[in-house]
Amino acid sequence: MSRRRVIVLGAGGFIGRRIVAALAASDWAVPVAGVRSPQPGEGAIEQRQVDATSEASLRAALADADGIVNCIAGAADTITANARALAAVLPQLARTPRVVHLSSMAVYGSAVGRVDEDAPLLGDLDAYGAAKVAAERLLAPLPNLAILRPGIVYGPASLQWSGLLGDLLLARRLGALGAAGNGCCNLVHVDDLAAAVRLALETPVAAGRAYNLGVDDAPTWNGYFQHYGEALGVTPPSTISTLRLQLELKLIGPLLKVGELAVGAGRLPPPIRPWLTRLCRHDLRLDGRRAATELGVVHRPVATGLREAAAWHRSGYPRAAARPA
Numbered sequence: 575m576s577r578r579r580v581i582v583l584g585a586g587g588f589i590g591r592r593i594v595a596a597l598a599a600s601d602w603a604v605p606v607a608g609v610r611s612p613q614p615g616e617g618a619i620e621q622r623q624v625d626a627t628s629e630a631s632l633r634a635a636l637a638d639a640d641g642i643v644n645c646i647a648g649a650a651d652t653i654t655a656n657a658r659a660l661a662a663v664l665p666q667l668a669r670t671p672r673v674v675h676l677s678s679m680a681v682y683g684s685a686v687g688r689v690d691e692d693a694p695l696l697g698d699l700d701a702y703g704a705a706k707v708a709a710e711r712l713l714a715p716l717p718n719l720a721i722l723r724p725g726i727v728y729g730p731a732s733l734q735w736s737g738l739l740g741d742l743l744l745a746r747r748l749g750a751l752g753a754a755g756n757g758c759c760n761l762v763h764v765d766d767l768a769a770a771v772r773l774a775l776e777t778p779v780a781a782g783r784a785y786n787l788g789v790d791d792a793p794t795w796n797g798y799f800q801h802y803g804e805a806l807g808v809t810p811p812s813t814i815s816t817l818r819l820q821l822e823l824k825l826i827g828p829l830l831k832v833g834e835l836a837v838g839a840g841r842l843p844p845p846i847r848p849w850l851t852r853l854c855r856h857d858l859r860l861d862g863r864r865a866a867t868e869l870g871v872v873h874r875p876v877a878t879g880l881r882e883a884a885a886w887h888r889s890g891y892p893r894a895a896a897r898p899a
Contacts, residue, residue: 577601578640580775583608583626583656588731589676589764590645594619596768603775608635627655632663640669641775645676650705657709664716672718672781674774678706679725679760679786679860690861691723691784700849710784720780724767725760725788725860729879730886732764736802738844740887743803745843747822749812754819755796757856760788763879766871773869780869788860789873795854801877805884822846 580597584590585607597605598619605619612621624635626646636642642664646656657675664673680703682689683696697707713719728735742748770787774780793801800811814822827845834842865871 577604579604579606579638580641580643581606581608581622581636581639582643582645583624584645584647585609585621586611586613587645587647588733589647589727589767590643591731592764592768593643593645593771596765596772600772603641603772606639627652627659629659629663632659633666636663636667636671639667639671641671642673643676643771643775644673650701653702653705654708654712657712661712661716670718672720672775673713673716674720674722674771674780675709675713676771677710677721677723677784678703679723679788679858681706681710681723682858684856686857688859688861689786691786691864699852718781720774720782721784722767722770722774722865723784723786723860724762724770725786725792726762727764727767728761729764729883731891732883733891736883736887737891739799740802740806740884741844742846743799743808743812744806746808746812747814747843747846748799749803749808749814750796750800751814751819751851751854752796752816753855754816754851755799755854756794757854758792758859759795759798760792760858760860761798761876761879762787762789763874763882766873770865770869770871773871777869783864783868785865785869785871786860786862787865787871788862789876790862791876792859793876802880802883805877805880806887807884819846819851823848823851 580603582590582594582605585594586609594605594607597603607619607621608624609621612623622635625631681695681697682693683698683703685693685696695707697703726735767787803811830842830845
């Protein structure tokens, strides 16, 4: 079998790096890391400089692609600019590569309960969710497109969900939140997401389809904090009262944010931001049965993933890069 060249846009990020590694380990793909600035030390992986918001840059970078993975992250305007440029360039290519676009569960916005891929795309909670909806709509006319909508991407090198939250748990500033933590924590391990990308590139039926990605037995956020805390060695588990949480949000968080501006990120404890507590209350549960049935996606047990995340956390990580906005 001839190996297919797959260009990964956003390959310098946490998820992009794991996708490149998963493709490199396959017997059919030759991954090419599409990055804004090539970096030394990437071994045998080809790096290709590309501005993913520029039509001219994308046209040059994607000309020989047999497959494309779009995992561009960033601010809302970057997400929409990237989708607009891709939508313009891909119909102009001489070939029609399979495109796997990484969206987010944020497209479902304020929806609650069990949500499958046919649910309305509300994107009504923040600019990020609205941008993800806009990106999907811009790319939807492409003929060979598969869309993945992952939940909370945790595991080794997840700066936010395994790094920052690990710091807060170890400091006993997060823990069981009572009713404020009963929302669903739709976890997906980063390597299971990378495997899903590979399957979406390979599977013919994926063209024109969208897929939710999250574990079937997703815990509540209270459960996530308890079990991740235990993996990190936080025993007994911490309980955070409503009053304590309000002090974090109304007093401690703003003071720490001001301190960060004064002395630099990573030199003070992390603030807890309101978007996190809103997420912890949100009872949206991703229905991932389509990905399991059509793609063959399998998720590792949450306990296994948390042990891996805790081992990575103990090894140290770049804390300044994990500070919340």
